[in-house]
Structures are given as C-alpha cells and as structure tokens.
Amino acid sequence: MPVRTTGRVEEGFGWRMWERAPAPPLAGLSGPYQGYWERTPAPLSRAEVPHTGVTLILSFGDPLSSLPHPAASRPERFTSFVAGLFDAPVVTEHAGRQHGIEVPLTPAGAFAVLGVPPGEYGNRIVPLDDLPWPPDLLERLAEAPGWEERFALLDRALAARAAHGPRTSPEVARAVRLLTASGGRTPVAELARDTGWSRRHLTGRFREQTGMTPKAFARVVRFQRVLELLGSSPGTPLAEAAQRCGFYDQAHLNRDFRALAGCSPTAYLERHPPDGAFPFVQDLAGAAP
Structure with missing residues (x-):
C-alpha cells in the first residue's frame, strides 16, 4: 500500500x-494513518469539532495544550493520548x-x-500512559527509518492487539451502522x-461501547453530514442544508452548530471557506466492526 505525501514548507515553517x-486485518477498526510534521513561527490554536471516531495520537515529542471540554477549568498538556467522542468543540494549542x-479509530x-x-x-x-499500551512501541515508531516502516510496524502492533x-x-454495532x-x-x-x-438498556450499552448516547451520536452524525454538504456544495442555502441533513429547520441547525462548533454556520463558513480547507474527520462509525 503506497504512502501518500502532501504538504508545504517554506523557510523552515509549514507542514x-x-x-x-x-x-486489511484492521478494516472497519481504523481509518487511514496520518503521519504529521508541523512547524509554525508562533503558537498555533485549533478548534476541533466533534466527530464519530476515537483519535489516537502517537507523539514523537512536543506536547499539545488542550481545553478538552467547556466544563474544564484550565488547559491540560498531553503528548501521546487518546481522545474519546466529544459533544462540544475542543481547543488545542x-x-x-x-x-x-x-x-483515527472507530469506537x-x-x-x-x-x-x-x-x-x-x-x-x-x-494520556496514553494511563492505558494498557506496549511501553516500547512509541520509541520504536520514532526510531523507524521511514514512514513505510513506521506504518508497517503500526499495522502489526494494532492487528495483534485487535x-x-x-x-x-452485535446490537451496539448494528445501532451504530443504522x-x-x-x-x-x-x-x-x-x-x-x-x-x-429496552431503550434504557440500549442507551446504557451504547454509551459504554462508544462514549455517547445514541441521541448524542445521532446529533454528531447530522452535524458531520451538514459539514460535508457545505464543503462539497458551496452556496447551498442553510435552510436547504438543514432539510437535507435531517434537522427540523434552520433554527435547529443553528442551535446544533453553536453547541458543536462553538459558532453559527455563517461564522464557521467565514473561518473555513469551502475550498477544501474544512477540518474534515473521516466518518468511521459506520464501518463494520
């Protein structure tokens, strides 16, 4: 399987x-691996919007600061970590x-x-240190001679654990797919x-095995669908986007955008113009476990 390389670097800064x-043994369990390198002349903040996958970050050094939830009182610092499913935007720096x-793992x-x-x-x-994880894997990944070798090592390690x-x-997996x-x-x-x-039993098992209730999960699925639509079809009226993506009306779309993106749809589009710059996260939850 080929490794695809993208990026832009000028005068030592870029990505x-x-x-x-x-x-193949990890089909339905993980999306594409993404190795990354980034240098910026000043601290960089990002607002990560909710999606339906679990994110595993294997860092080779410098930490991130994160305000992981609106209820959090102060930022936390992480290097390698796992981020569960969120029902609000997360700011990282x-x-x-x-x-x-x-x-990007499915639940x-x-x-x-x-x-x-x-x-x-x-x-x-x-933090990854708080989870049962091979203690030497991160070091072996960092010391691998290239990205093909790193991804092959990751394949073997994840497949063995899975x-x-x-x-x-099966019931939760089917509910996720539906x-x-x-x-x-x-x-x-x-x-x-x-x-x-029963509805109560399903809600409890679904939350345990995904990190969200079915209702909250459905809300994030709708939100991701409308991001995809607005990104792929610039100029779509918001009322039409709301109707096509399962919202009751535009007011419902606006409320969910404020809760999940931290701003209105109009403000979001101003910050992320539909030119391919949307911070898309692949929708992994529907993949067969």
Whole structure:
C-alpha cells in the first residue's frame, strides 16, 4: 500500500503529512494513518469539532495544550493520548512544533485495540500512559527509518492487539451502522426495537461501547453530514442544508452548530471557506466492526 505525501514548507515553517490505509486485518477498526510534521513561527490554536471516531495520537515529542471540554477549568498538556467522542468543540494549542502519527479509530476499533470501553473516556482526553499500551512501541515508531516502516510496524502492533481485544456487542454495532447510514435520522425507539433491547438498556450499552448516547451520536452524525454538504456544495442555502441533513429547520441547525462548533454556520463558513480547507474527520462509525 503506497504512502501518500502532501504538504508545504517554506523557510523552515509549514507542514507535511504522510498517509496510508491500514492493513486489511484492521478494516472497519481504523481509518487511514496520518503521519504529521508541523512547524509554525508562533503558537498555533485549533478548534476541533466533534466527530464519530476515537483519535489516537502517537507523539514523537512536543506536547499539545488542550481545553478538552467547556466544563474544564484550565488547559491540560498531553503528548501521546487518546481522545474519546466529544459533544462540544475542543481547543488545542501547540508552541510551534508537532511531529507524530494520528490513528483515527472507530469506537469498535478503539475498544478492540485499547482494551478499554470508550465510555470510560467519553468527553475526555486520556494520556496514553494511563492505558494498557506496549511501553516500547512509541520509541520504536520514532526510531523507524521511514514512514513505510513506521506504518508497517503500526499495522502489526494494532492487528495483534485487535485479534485478542474485546468486541463491541452485535446490537451496539448494528445501532451504530443504522444511525450512520440514516444520517442520524433513526429514532432511538426504532433502534431499541431493532435490537430487541429496552431503550434504557440500549442507551446504557451504547454509551459504554462508544462514549455517547445514541441521541448524542445521532446529533454528531447530522452535524458531520451538514459539514460535508457545505464543503462539497458551496452556496447551498442553510435552510436547504438543514432539510437535507435531517434537522427540523434552520433554527435547529443553528442551535446544533453553536453547541458543536462553538459558532453559527455563517461564522464557521467565514473561518473555513469551502475550498477544501474544512477540518474534515473521516466518518468511521459506520464501518463494520
């Protein structure tokens, strides 16, 4: 599998990214690996919007500062970490240097690879040292001679862990697929009937194995769908976008945007013009576990 390289560097500042799909045994558990290198002349802040995957960051050095949730009182510092599913934007900042690998895991993939139910770190960022992780893997990745070797090492390590890791229940996996396929439109009562569980039992198991309730998960799915639409079809009226993506009306879209992006749709489009610069995160949740 080839490694795709993109980026731009001028006078020592800029960014590079190396991307490759994971090995076939990890299909449905992880999206493409992304190696990254970034240098900026001043500290750089980003607002990361919610999505339906778990993010594993394997850092080769410099930490990030993060305000992981509006309820947090002060920023925290992380190097290598796991970020669960969030229901609000997360602001991160680095001092001007970043280098490492991002692994976008499905909730099922995170459960299998990390061995910890994603519900234990929903709306949280957890240092990798707090999880059962091979102690020498990060060092071996950093010392590998190139990105092909790094990704091959990561393939072997993740596949070995997933082969013996816990599995998402078939009922939760099916509920995730139904919510994703419907764009977040499937009612929780219908999901409960489909699984044969009570609504309360489904909600509890879903939260434990994904990090969100079905209702919150559906809200994020709708939000990601409208980001995709606004990015791929510039100029789409917001009322039309709301109708096409499962919102009751434009007011509903505006409320969810403020909750999940921290601003109105109009302000978001001004900050992220639809020229490919949207901070898209691949929607991984619908992949078969």
